[in-house]
Amino acid sequence: MQRNTNRKALAALVIAGALALSACGGGGGTAGPAKGEDKPVDSLKFYNDKGGWKDAFTQVGAASKKDVGVGMEPVGYSDSNTYTAFIRSSFRTKEKADLFTWHTGKELQDLVDQKLVAETTDQWTKAVADGNIPEQLKQYFTYGDKQYCVPLNAGYWVMYYNKAVFKKAGVTQTPKTWAELTQVADKVKAAGVKPFYQTNILFSFVWFETLLAGKDPDLYDALATGKAKYTDPGVVEVMNEWKKMIDAGYFSDPGAKTEPQAQLKNGDVAMINFGTWFSGNLNTLKMKAGTDYDFFVIPNVNPELPKTSMIFETGPVCSAAGSDHASTVKKWTDWWVTPQAQTAWANSRGDLSFNPKAEVKDPGLAKLNKDVGGDGYRLINRWFEATPVPVANKALEVFGAFVTKPGDPMPGLQKIQAEADAYWAKQK
Amino acid sequence: MSRVKTAILVVLGLIWLAPVYLLVVNASKSVDGYDAKTVWKPAGFSLFANFGDAWSKAALGDTLVATTMYSVIAPVVAVLIGSAAGYAIVVLRLKRGFLWFVFIFGGTIFPLQMILMPLFSGYANSGLYDTRIGMIIVYTAISVPFSAFVMRNFFTGIARSVFEAAVVDGGGLFRIFRSIYLPMAGSALAAIFILQSTFVWNDLLLGLTLSQSDSVRPIMPALTGLQSTYGGASLPTVLAGGLLVSLPTVILFLAAQRFFSRGLALGQF
Amino acid sequence: MSNQVLDRTGARKAPLFGLPAVAVVALLLYLPFLWTTYVSFTDYDGLASPVWSGLANYKAMFSDPDLIGALVNTLLWVVGMVTLPVALGLLIAVLTYGHKWGTWLRLPFLLPYAISGVAVGVIWGFVLQPDGALGQALGFFGLPGAHTGWLQAGPGNTLMMIVAVTWQAAGVNALLFVVGLQSIPAEPLEAARLDGAEGFSLFRHHLWPQLRPITTVVIGLSIVGSLKTFDVVWVMTQGGPGTSSETLALSMYKETFVLNDYGQGAAIALFLSLVTFAASILYLRYQLGDAREQG
Numbered sequence: 004m005q006r007n008t009n010r011k012a013l014a015a016l017v018i019a020g021a022l023a024l025s026a027c028g029g030g031g032g033t034a035g036p037a038k039g040e041d042k043p044v045d046s047l048k049f050y051n052d053k054g055g056w057k058d059a060f061t062q063v064g065a066a067s068k069k070d071v072g073v074g075m076e077p078v079g080y081s082d083s084n085t086y087t088a089f090i091r092s093s094f095r096t097k098e099k100a101d102l103f104t105w106h107t108g109k110e111l112q113d114l115v116d117q118k119l120v121a122e123t124t125d126q127w128t129k130a131v132a133d134g135n136i137p138e139q140l141k142q143y144f145t146y147g148d149k150q151y152c153v154p155l156n157a158g159y160w161v162m163y164y165n166k167a168v169f170k171k172a173g174v175t176q177t178p179k180t181w182a183e184l185t186q187v188a189d190k191v192k193a194a195g196v197k198p199f200y201q202t203n204i205l206f207s208f209v210w211f212e213t214l215l216a217g218k219d220p221d222l223y224d225a226l227a228t229g230k231a232k233y234t235d236p237g238v239v240e241v242m243n244e245w246k247k248m249i250d251a252g253y254f255s256d257p258g259a260k261t262e263p264q265a266q267l268k269n270g271d272v273a274m275i276n277f278g279t280w281f282s283g284n285l286n287t288l289k290m291k292a293g294t295d296y297d298f299f300v301i302p303n304v305n306p307e308l309p310k311t312s313m314i315f316e317t318g319p320v321c322s323a324a325g326s327d328h329a330s331t332v333k334k335w336t337d338w339w340v341t342p343q344a345q346t347a348w349a350n351s352r353g354d355l356s357f358n359p360k361a362e363v364k365d366p367g368l369a370k371l372n373k374d375v376g377g378d379g380y381r382l383i384n385r386w387f388e389a390t391p392v393p394v395a396n397k398a399l400e401v402f403g404a405f406v407t408k409p410g411d412p413m414p415g416l417q418k419i420q421a422e423a424d425a426y427w428a429k430q431k
Numbered sequence: 432m433s434r435v436k437t438a439i440l441v442v443l444g445l446i447w448l449a450p451v452y453l454l455v456v457n458a459s460k461s462v463d464g465y466d467a468k469t470v471w472k473p474a475g476f477s478l479f480a481n482f483g484d485a486w487s488k489a490a491l492g493d494t495l496v497a498t499t500m501y502s503v504i505a506p507v508v509a510v511l512i513g514s515a516a517g518y519a520i521v522v523l524r525l526k527r528g529f530l531w532f533v534f535i536f537g538g539t540i541f542p543l544q545m546i547l548m549p550l551f552s553g554y555a556n557s558g559l560y561d562t563r564i565g566m567i568i569v570y571t572a573i574s575v576p577f578s579a580f581v582m583r584n585f586f587t588g589i590a591r592s593v594f595e596a597a598v599v600d601g602g603g604l605f606r607i608f609r610s611i612y613l614p615m616a617g618s619a620l621a622a623i624f625i626l627q628s629t630f631v632w633n634d635l636l637l638g639l640t641l642s643q644s645d646s647v648r649p650i651m652p653a654l655t656g657l658q659s660t661y662g663g664a665s666l667p668t669v670l671a672g673g674l675l676v677s678l679p680t681v682i683l684f685l686a687a688q689r690f691f692s693r694g695l696a697l698g699q700f
Numbered sequence: 701m702s703n704q705v706l707d708r709t710g711a712r713k714a715p716l717f718g719l720p721a722v723a724v725v726a727l728l729l730y731l732p733f734l735w736t737t738y739v740s741f742t743d744y745d746g747l748a749s750p751v752w753s754g755l756a757n758y759k760a761m762f763s764d765p766d767l768i769g770a771l772v773n774t775l776l777w778v779v780g781m782v783t784l785p786v787a788l789g790l791l792i793a794v795l796t797y798g799h800k801w802g803t804w805l806r807l808p809f810l811l812p813y814a815i816s817g818v819a820v821g822v823i824w825g826f827v828l829q830p831d832g833a834l835g836q837a838l839g840f841f842g843l844p845g846a847h848t849g850w851l852q853a854g855p856g857n858t859l860m861m862i863v864a865v866t867w868q869a870a871g872v873n874a875l876l877f878v879v880g881l882q883s884i885p886a887e888p889l890e891a892a893r894l895d896g897a898e899g900f901s902l903f904r905h906h907l908w909p910q911l912r913p914i915t916t917v918v919i920g921l922s923i924v925g926s927l928k929t930f931d932v933v934w935v936m937t938q939g940g941p942g943t944s945s946e947t948l949a950l951s952m953y954k955e956t957f958v959l960n961d962y963g964q965g966a967a968i969a970l971f972l973s974l975v976t977f978a979a980s981i982l983y984l985r986y987q988l989g990d991a992r993e994q995g
Contacts, residue, residue: 048643054656055664058488078643081655084957085547085639091746091960092548096555113960117747203941257941258849260825260832261467265666269466288665289463393959404942407852436795437805443792444808450823450867451811453833470826470833471840512720519717526711529988531718533981538725539921540976541733542928544953545969548746548962549732572728575721580920581876584913588883604713622879626813626872633816654818666822673819680814688803691878 043331046074049320050103052086054079059351066347071338073331075102094119099323101332104155107143107319108388114321115146121322121329124150126336135340135358139382143317152319153336157357158278159375160213160314160385161298163285168196168273177299180306181217188253191273200263200275201254207402208395209276210248212386214241216312217304220383223312227389229427233398233420234413242405242412244304249409257406264288267296276301278316278385279368283352292353292365300371310381316388317357397422458670465666478671485672488664489653493645497563498632499679501649505570506627510620512571513578518608521586522594532583538576547640554641561642566649569637574627585619586612621690629680650676733973740966750963757967770946773858774927777947778979780862781869781926782919788866789873789918790911794903796874797881806878809871821935824864828936851937854944861932861945869925873918880914881907916987920980927976948972 046068049060060077068074080086087110090103094117105111105120114120127150130136136154144150164177169187172194178184188198201210215223218241225231226238248254255272264284266272275281282292290296303312320339322332338344345361355368359376363369374380387395401415453470459478486492516535520528550569551560559565589612597607613620631649638649657664657672664672740757742750761767792809796802812820827833828850839846851857884907892906930949933939939946939954946954948968956965 050643054652055658057490057656079656080639080652081658082639084953085636087960088548088746088957089551089640092551093555094747096552096560098555098560113745113747119747204938256830256849258830258852259467260822260829262666265465265467268463269468271467287462393961396954396958400940400942403940404944407849407941433799436799437801440792440795440799440805443788444805447808447812447867447871450820450827451808451815453827454815454819454823467826467829467832468836471836512724515717516721519714523714523717524711525714525718529985531722532988533984535718535721535725536920536980536984537977538729539924540973540980541729541736542930542949542952542969542972544930544949544956545736545966546729546732549735550728553732568724569728572724575724576729577921579721581879581914581917584917585879585883587913588880588910590885604717608717618882619879622875626875629814635817651816651818654816658818658822669822670819673816673822677815677819680816681811684810684814685807688807691803691806691875691882 041330042327044328045072045331046076047101047328047331047335048078049075050078050080050086050090050100052080052083052104054081056352059348062351063344063348066344067335067338070343071334073335073338075335094323099326101322101326101328102335103321103323105152105319105321106388107317108384109391111144111151111319111321112146115151119324120151121324121326121332122149122151123153123336126150126153126333126340130340134360135342135345137357137359137376140317140357143384143388144319152321153340154357155318155320156280157355158280158316159355159371160209160276160278160301160316161371162274162276162301163267163281163296163298164274165267165270165272165296166294168194168270171270172196172273177297178302180302181304182306184302188274192252196270197255197272198253198274199248199255200266200272201249201257201406202259202263203257203403203407205399207257207399207406208386210245210254210406211241211398211402212314213276213301214244214304216314216383217301217308218244219305220308220312220381223383223386224389227384227386229391229423229430233416233423238416239412242416245405246409246412249406254406257403264290279355279371280352282365282368283354286353292367297367298371300374308381311379312383313375313380314385315382316385391423391426393426394419394423454670454674458667458674460667462665462667477667481667481671482675484664484668485654485657485675488668489657489672490645491650491653491672491676494648494650494653497566497647498650500563501566501570502628502631505567505631506574506624508567508571509574509627510578510582510623513575513580513623514582514613514616514620515608516575516579517582517584517586518612520583522589522608522612523604532579535579536576538572539580543573543636547636550637551640559641561644561647563647566638566642566647569641570631570634573637574630577627578623581619581623582616585616589615618690621687625683625687628683632676632680736966736969739962740970742963744962744966745960746962753963757963758971760964761967761971766943766946767948767951769854769943770948770951773855773946774929774948776855776858777862777926777929778923780859781865781922781929784862784866785869785873786915786918786922788870790877790915792870792874793877793881794907797878806871806874809874811871812868813872817931817935820864820868821932824867824932825936828860828864851945852941857937857945861936864936865929865932869922873922876914876918877911880911883914884910912987916984920984920987923979923983924976927972927979948975 051060057077057079060075064075064077080089090100093100105114127136127141127144131138131141140154141150144152168191172190174187174190178187191198215238219237222231222235222237226233255266259266263275263277264281265288267275267285268288268290285296300311300313320336326332340358342358342360345356345358349356349361350364353365355363355372359372363372390398398419401419405412405415456473457465457470458481459476460474461477464474519525520532525531554560554565559568593611594607597611633651634649635651635655639652642648654672654676657669739750741752741754743753744750792806796806799805830849831847834850835846835848850860889906892902897906928949929947930953933945933947933950934953937945939950949972952965952968952972955961955968
């Protein structure tokens with residue numbers, strides 16, 4: 004028995020040796036994908052960093068199998084950093100991802116620059132013509148006149164609120180202006196509930212984003228492209244406004260580890276500013292849309308602005324360039340953008356779809372989906388995607404410290420700007 | 432004296448159990464019954480419903496066979512390889528033994544996060560990616576330094592005369608290792624096994640990076656899918672999932688206790 | 701048979717027994733790390749081919765003001781981890797060993813290690829959050845500190861996380877100490893007891909010296925483990941607020957996985973590995989070197 008094990012161990016060693024040698028070679032070797040032969044398959048792996056959506060992905064896979072004969076199996080990751088590193092490394096190996104989720108902005112740009120991701124210009128042209136993808140979305144997927152990937156989802160950032168808490172505080176109408184929002188917050192506070200949710204990890208940027216986009220969306224866009232500085236007076240003003248709100252006791256404890264959806268449900272906070280995917284989280288806790296919770300569009304801080312700033316988030320579904328299964332991938336993504344597919348996808352998670360023709364069951368979300376398509380809104384790319392990664396990382400550190408212990412914002416803003424200067428200098 | 436000892440142990444033990452208590456109580460609450468302000472108070476008993484939720488939501492059943500395989504085979508192989516090294520260095524007085532030892536122990540020094548990506552490329556290019564044998568190999572490698580370290584030091588405690596007598600009796604070196612040294616190291620082997628087995632069972636990073644299909648991926652990547660900003664499960668479900676997958680390791684610790692209950696020869700001191 | 705003959709018999713075949721361990725470690729741990737070492741001298745984003753950049757990453761690392769903070773926090777972890785869990789582990793081992801209900805009394809300390817990381821992270825998160833389980837308990841007993849934000853400011857947040865890890869690690873150390881205690885031969889102890897040694901004096905003069913091999917293991921592993929501290933910090937604070945609880949391993953992770961600056965991350969990893977290597981070799985050299993002369 005023992006000897007047997009030893010022999011097995013030896014065999015294992017030999018294999019390990021072979022692998023390690025190839026590991027050395029694999030790193031420095033061939034960049035740029037080789038054009039593979041096309042081999043159609045009847046099911047695709049879908050790598051994603053949204054492990055919590057496994058059920059929804061599986062349902063969609065069953066639907067696509069039924070509709071076009073191509074199935075889809077999700078391979079979920081929950082830690083998005085590990086996921087990103089995994090996908091980045093995979094292009095150098097023969098384990099190229101047929102379908103994978105990614106981030107728009109600089110992250111997708113990186114892949115496009117290295118020619119690692121398949122072009123989808125023809126699919127986009129057709130989908131826009133058919134009305135399956137709104138024209139407005141195109142810019143987020145366009146690099147040098149060509150499109151890459153197709154949308155996975157679309158989310159608008161709105162204010163969720165606990166209806167019972169509003170009732171207790173005597174709030175009968177949702178606010179239409181920033182002044183009304185402040186009044187609502189005061190009423191809620193008087194009733195002994197923290198008006199707004201805030202955290203010092205990751206989503207610490209949300210209030211910065213909301214205040215800046217609602218006050219000066221042009222400055223917001225300029226900041227994202229490096230044309231304005233974090234130390235500009237407009238940004239400082241936003242930080243001071245934020246500090247005033249924190250000092251006034253408008254926010255929940257940023258160190259709380261309780262999930263935001265549980266905080267809203269338990270009435271620890273009255274309002275939470277999140278993407279529409281948050282509906283799904285609340286539904287998981289058996290809260291009912293329209294009865295237990297609802298949401299409203301966040302009014303602009305500056306009432307003079309012609310359009311309501313609406314923070315918008317979208318993620319792409321991409322495919323590695325030179326995939327062996329290119330024709331299957333095309334067949335599947337063609338199906339993916341159809342109203343039929345999107346109706347299944349949106350309702351499996353209780354969320355919106357990028358496709359305006361998808362039938363969203365949740366009436367509140369359906370109405371929002373229609374309204375936002377109209378003229379009164381200015382779509383603002385979410386700060387997290389709009390901001391270059393190193394700048395965003397530094398800023399998250401600064402915001403995290405700021406919401407925990409607000410003080411003079413200037414030193415923190417200077418730190419962010421130093422990072423931004425370094426970043427933009429490298430881009431030119 | 433004995434009573435004082437017992438008292439200290441009981442008090443310390445209760446402190447240690449407090450977080451475990453929190454875990455069990457909150458994992459037992461109904462999905463919508465959790466409230467951060469009353470974490471100490473039990474409320475209802477939906478533990479089994481939550482178990483079921485976690486089980487189906489994270490599809491834990493699919494990964495059970497693979498994970499069990501990894502956490503049994505890899506530590507066993509590692510314990511054997513490690514004790515062989517310890518035996519060579521201490522008992523057989525391998526030349527430059529300290530260097531050999533430092534080399535093996537050095538394997539624990541590298542931060543795991545930094546070897547993940549090169550490992551992945553190597554695995555993907557050699558066909559070991561997403562295979563059970565690949566997972567077993569990597570888990571074995573990662574467990575070897577620890578077991579070599581413990582066994583090396585354990586063998587230093589065994590008198591030299593044992594080896595001398597065995598050689599005089601005419602046993603081959605392999606036989607001496609197998610039928611004299613390994614049996615003497617029972618408790619050390621058991622300790623290494625359960626510690627490494629638990630480590631493998633609870634591993635997240637290697638499993639996440641080196642495998643993708645349901646039949647190869649270990650259990651933790653599946654479990655963390657419950658905990659996600661974008662549509663994760665409710666807190667009681669997450670905790671119930673965490674508790675559920677801990678049961679096998681808890682049972683392992685319980686079962687292995689008899690290895691550590693000996694030593695009554697020492698009596699009270 | 702003389703000692704020399706014995707040594708020769710053993711030494712000739714000894715490499716065969718040591719080889720499997722060396723091979724498996726070399727191929728799966730050293731080789732990937734060699735790649736990391738190479739990357740540390742390059743500019744590499746994980747996509748394009750690495751471009752040689754000499755010592756640029758190292759220069760950038762040592763001119764980063766946040767590095768000092770991470771270094772200090774890492775040292776805090778080392779000091780904390782070689783004292784708290786080791787001392788507690790030894791105490792638990794000695795108290796339970798030979799105790800009638802020893803195996804049962806030891807169990808509460810072993811449970812934390814058996815519980816999966818996901819659950820442990822969540823539990824400690826709500827133990828330590830402001831007005832969390834710890835705060836509620838303090839409040840219940842009328843003690844001060846109920847509203848403390850345990851993780852909100854350095855270096856307190858690092859200390860609290862050391863406590864959390866102690867909770868998980870003490871039992872493992874205890875288990876290793878028990879193994880050490882079991883390897884102590886009974887006769888000399890009986891003799892000492894007949895000479896009238898008991899209690900603490902028996903432990904100090906007769907048990908403690910014999911526990912040395914296993915103490916070396918426990919402390920050696922604690923040094924290595926604490927220098928690499930990552931998981932618990934990443935789960936509980938992600939190094940924040942700001943960078944107040946960041947450790948070297950966390951800086952390394954952020955550079956590599958968050959910022960995709962693989963070269964910079966690799967440089968920190970190499971620096972961290974060198975420090976770990978130096979610390980553990982100094983310690984082991986001292987401990988094992990002495991033991992070799994005796995044995």
